[in-house]
Amino acid sequence: MDQVNIEAPRQADLAAGFVQSSYAELPDRFYQRADLSPVRAPKLIRLNRQLAEDLNLDIGFLESEGGIAVLAGNASVKNVQPLALAYAGHQFGNFVPQLGDGRALLIGEAIDRGGKRRDIQLKGSGRTRFSRGGDGRAALGPVLREYVVSEAMAALGIPTTRALAAVSTGEMVFREGAVPGAIFTRVAASHLRIGTFQYFAARGDHEALKALADYAIERHYSEAAAAETPYLALLENVVAAQARLVARWMLVGFIHGVMNTDNMSISGETIDYGPCAFMDSYHPGTVFSSIDAGGRYAYANQPRIAVWNLARLAEAMLPLLAASEDEAVALAEAVLKKFQATYDGVFHKGLRRKLGLSAEHPEDLPLAAGLLEVMSANEADFTLVFRGLGDDFAAVPGEGGTRKLFKRPEEFDGWAVRWKERLAREPEFDVGRQEMMRSVNPKYIPRNHRVEEVIRAAVDRSDFSPFEELLSVLARPFDEQPAHSAYVDPPKPEERVLETFCGT
Structure with a gap:
């Protein structure tokens, strides 16, 4: 490789709306104060201007040479110390006592328009002491995938980390071969994970565990501070948040792909978009992740795995819940049992709405199960069937476009007769029903083959116009967009993408 002169890290002259991370006020063992690792020739691929505005960040600065330097890890914001956070985690069921930000840096926080603190983190910014032999960099493809999918999730109304920016580095990284490097700027309610609690529990560091729980309460669940048992209330809040989140994943056919405990956020946001995907054809056992050979994180397993992960959080928090371990275990088990009721409440209500039902009847859930x-x-196709029901609810059984999505349309027709009978018992049969169904059944999702097309255009031809167009379409997932009707179509057999990969 030719020798190049890379400018030493510097500090941006303008704060641009960034503030020091509140996490830096915790003891040093919570993080590494990290040095920046400058890249050769950073270039802004995209800045999420609307998000930057919501965060009260200086858009003009972020699009300037100095701002791009910050987004590339070539410059830090004045008076803000970059941090690599420590955490542990169960990866595919196996506990790893030290993981941490091996290729990411928290470069500060912002106070959004609602007065809430939001973390700003670079992914792919270079090695830290948590890198475990990795290069600390990110490839362009996974950066674009995370940008697309996280923004699509936000448009669908699902709690998620957000994409603030993507920057190319002007350098190659080596995976199966040499590929262009990039850095992703992620915004999160925080980067506290189940694995963060596990990190200190594994070390028997109860002082740090308490400090972490106090911080999580103050940052995310301030009402828990007034509870009779604040740490139990914290656990209850996290369990409820995860139950609601996973139910919403299931309602749109989203598969996270790598639900390790270090990839589960305490705040209840979707985090760490690696081998994630949305289903095309519905099957409960669908897996996309290239590293999930046993199907641990298959679509239908996600609620069960969420409970398993939360049980690991409860184990880590036991010293905070009661003086007696037996009492602490009993309290934790009672909280974990609440997951199912919360999950069912969100998921079952969502299913009814997807079917155009507003009232509750005993046959509703068997009816939904029958369709699945x-x-x-x-x-x-999962997405197109539910979207089509909103157009066909007034059609005569045996007619309508939805039946054409089935290999044996007569099997759908038999189900549709039962559905029409159920619709007839609704208080109002059709007033506003299509609008309601369209508001919960998206027409546009980030289909895997479309995301791969975007990646290939960018990596192979440095063409980012497909990336921009896909983002524009996905920003309005529930709307009719006749000019972009091709984005509705599921993949042809030769276009199917059956495996996705982690960004590392």
Whole structure:
């Protein structure tokens, strides 16, 4: 490789709306105060201007040479210390006592328009002491995937980390071969994970565990501070937040792909978009992750895995819950049992709305299960079937476009007769029903083959116009967009992407 002169890290002259991370006020063992690792020739691929505005950040600065330097890790914001956070985690069921930010740096926080603190983090910014032999960098493809999917999730109304910016580095990184490098700027309610609690629990560091729990309460669940048992209230809040989140994943056919405890956020946001994907044809056992050979994180397993992860959080928090371990275990188990009721409440209500139902009847859940069974047997597209129901609810059984999505349309017809009978018992049969169904059944999702097309155009041809167009379409997932009707289509057999990969 030719020798190049990379300018030493510097400090940006303008704060641009960044503030010092409140996490830096915790003891040093919570993080590493990290040095920046400058890159050769940073270039801004995209700045999320609307998000920057919501965060009260200086857009003009971020788009300037100095701002791009900050987003590339070539400059720090004045008076803000970059941090690599420490955490542990269960990865595919195996506990790793030290993970941490091996390729990420917290470069500060911002106070958004609602007065809430939001973390600003670089991914792919270079090695830290947590890198475990990795290069600390990110490839362009995974950066674009995370940008697209996280913003699509936000548009769908699902709690998620956000994409503030993507920057190319002008350098190559080596995976299977040499590929262009990039850095992703992620915004999160915080980067506290189940694995953060596990890190200190594994070390028997109860002082740090308490400090972490106090910080989590102050940052995310301030009402828990007034509870009779604040740490138990914290656990209850996290369990409820995760139950609501996973239910919403399931309602849109989203598969996280790597639900390790270090990838589960205390705040209840979706975090760490690696081998994630949205289902095309419905099947409960769908897996996309190239490293999930056993299907641990398959679509249908996600609620169960969420409970398993939360049980690991409860284990880590036991010293905070009661003086007696037996009492602490009993309290934790009672909280974990609440997951199912919260999950069912969100998921079942969502299913009813997807079917155009507002009232509750005992046959509703068997009716929904019957549709899913027919969809699975006929390899019908998850997104298009539910979207089509909103157009076909007034159609005569045996007619309408939805039935064409099934290999054996007559099997759908049999289900549709039961559905129409149920709709007829609604208080109002059709007033506003299509609008309601369209508001919960997206037409546009980040289909895997479309995301791969975006990545290939960028990596192979340095063409980011497909990336921009896809983002524009996904920003309005529930709207009719006739000019972009091609983005509705599921992949042809030769276009199917059956495996996705972690960014590392």
